[in-house]
Amino acid sequence: MAERNVRWGILATGGIAAAFAADLVDLPDAEIVAVASRRREPAEAFAERFGVARAYGDWESLAADPEVDVVYVATPHSAHRAAAGLCLEAGRNVLCEKPFTLNLREAEDLVALAREHDRFLMEAMWMYCNPLVRRLKALVEDGAIGEVRTVQADFGLAGHLLPGARNGVLPSGHRLRDPALGGGALLDLGVYPVSFAQLLLGEPDGITASAVLSEEGVDLQTGALLSWESGALAALHCSIAGGTAVTASVTGTRGRIDVPSGFFHPDRFVLHRDGRDPEEFAADPADGPRTSLRHEAKEVMRALRAGEKESPLVPLEGTLAVMRTLDAVRERIGVRYPGDAVTATARATV
Ligand SMILES: NC(=O)C1=CN([C@@H]2O[C@H](COP(=O)(O)OP(=O)(O)OC[C@H]3O[C@@H](n4cnc5c(N)ncnc54)[C@H](OP(=O)(O)O)[C@@H]3O)[C@@H](O)[C@H]2O)C=CC1
Ligand SMILES: O=C1CO[C@H](CO)[C@@H](O)[C@@H]1O
Incomplete structure (x- = not known):
């Protein structure tokens, strides 16, 4: 190959x-x-x-x-x-x-x-392959803002911005409204704030959450507070009921990084180090449009050529840790899908 x-x-x-x-x-x-x-x-x-x-x-x-x-x-x-x-x-x-x-x-x-x-x-998880997100992670790991204390991130889309919406409303049967298809904000959009927080802090030690559910029983909007024994907190939000700022911010003991709207595919972010002028980091135009999925495709091809069975950018343990958090949030907000029961039953009979 x-x-x-x-x-x-x-x-x-x-x-x-x-x-x-x-x-x-x-x-x-x-x-x-x-x-x-x-x-x-x-x-x-x-x-x-x-x-x-x-x-x-x-x-x-x-x-x-x-x-x-x-x-x-x-x-x-x-x-x-x-x-x-x-x-x-x-x-x-x-x-x-x-x-x-x-x-x-x-x-x-x-x-x-x-x-x-x-x-x-x-x-x-194309966000993890985005060159600027990788840069941000490296800066945090190098201690540019000290010890991370707070992560804030949200991803909310108004009905009219959601693919498949008609007249600003998601039609009944749309995958985001349908429990059988894993509908709701958390799995579709909330996975980005959760993955962003866990990229920087790993799996949380504590999780609380609250949500507003639709008549079908999927979450229209969910807020989650994740905590780490290190003293870090992440305040995360997602919604299919309104277009939020879709920003992220990471605060440490010696500074802060702000990622503007569209944080999951940024084209710039600003590093505020205590006592210094803000520094802006911008995407390299050679990396293509910010919506491009090419970075994850290239990472897959690089890994295949190298004979690797998983990507160091999107390790499977990290994916499992995010799924554990999503399960925990769903348990707290009372969202269950038909597929949850099917899987459990199928395994019980093996
Ligand atoms: N990385 C990103 O930025 C994005 C990721 N996503 C993710 O991609 C996935 C698909 O989303 P999206 O493309 O928006 O969804 P769509 O509804 O546009 O497409 C999904 C496709 O899956 C097939 N499908 C539909 N219903 C079922 C079903 N019940 N069982 C099996 N296959 C079905 C259909 O293809 P066919 O008729 O050919 O079988 C359908 O066209 C989701 O998991 C979503 O989270 C979505 C948007 C953006
Ligand atoms: O992953 C995603 C990113 O944004 C899309 C909307 O623009 C979502 O619908 C989607 O599932």
């Missing part, structure tokens, strides 16, 4: 699958060789749009395709476990969209499958 293009398969043909495919097409050493949908027609339309050679009307055929090096799973959250599991069992490497799975139990299943089949597996 060191010498040739990495051959990608795309599993599902929705909004993010198209965005990811468009970014892959721009990478000279990547090639999309196959796409799979639950039905043949969407796969064929996607294949035609992105110049993909093989279009499958089922997931199994993609998973079994020996000329696919890595599959990008882009289904709703509730299907990540099934789709990624199928691919790993068939010997494919997998990049799986965020949130990695519906719950920790499913996440552990996937990690176990990847290890059993000796395959590469990574959560598509």
Whole structure:
């Protein structure tokens, strides 16, 4: 693989699958060789749009395709476990969209499958691959702001900004309203503030949370307070009921870093070190548009070429730790999905 293009398969043909495919097409050493949908027609339309050679009307055929090096799973959250599991069992490497799975139990299943089949597996937490986020993490680790004491981060979108909304409202059956698809703000958007806090502080020692739920029983907005025995706190918020600032701030004993709107794919941030003028860090224009998913794709290809089974930028232990936090928050706010019970029952009968 060191010498040739990495051959990608795309599993599902929705909004993010198209965005990811468009970014892959721009990478000279990547090639999309196959796409799979639950039905043949969407796969064929996607294949035609992105110049993909093989279009499958089922997931199994993609998973079994020996000329696919890595599959990008882009289904709703509730299907990540099934789709990624199928691919790993068939010997494919997998990049799986965020949130990695519906719950920790499913996440552990996937990690176990990847290890059993000796395959590469990574959560598509593109924020962790963003060059400026990496820079921010390095500055914090180097002590630029002293010991981290507080993280604030929020991600709220107004109805009209959410993909698939009509007249500013999410139609019933939309994946973000549907408990069967893992709907609600926390798993879709809250995963970013949680992942941001845990990137800098690791897994929390304490978690409290409160939420407003929809009539379907998914969270419209959730606030969570995470705490660490070190004395750090993270105040996190997410919402599908209103467009918040989508900013993040990290305060330490000797300064602060402010990340402006769109903190999960920043194009700049400001470092305030006590007693010094603020320093602005800006994205390198050569890194492409801030919405580009190329950095995670490049990280997957780098790892595959190096023979690595997981990425040091998005380690599986970190993904599991985030899923543990999301489970704990859901438990506190009373959001349960049908898939939680299915997984538990299925495992109990093994
Ligand atoms: N990294 C990022 O910035 C983003 C990540 N995401 C993540 O990507 C995932 C998909 O989101 P998005 O693309 O917005 O969603 P969409 O609804 O646009 O697309 C999801 C696709 O999955 C397939 N699908 C739909 N329902 C089901 C089902 N019940 N079971 C299995 N497959 C189904 C369909 O493809 P087909 O008809 O071909 O089977 C559908 O087009 C989510 O987990 C989300 O969190 C989403 C947006 C941005
Ligand atoms: O991950 C995500 C990032 O932002 C999108 C909206 O712009 C979300 O819907 C999505 O799930």
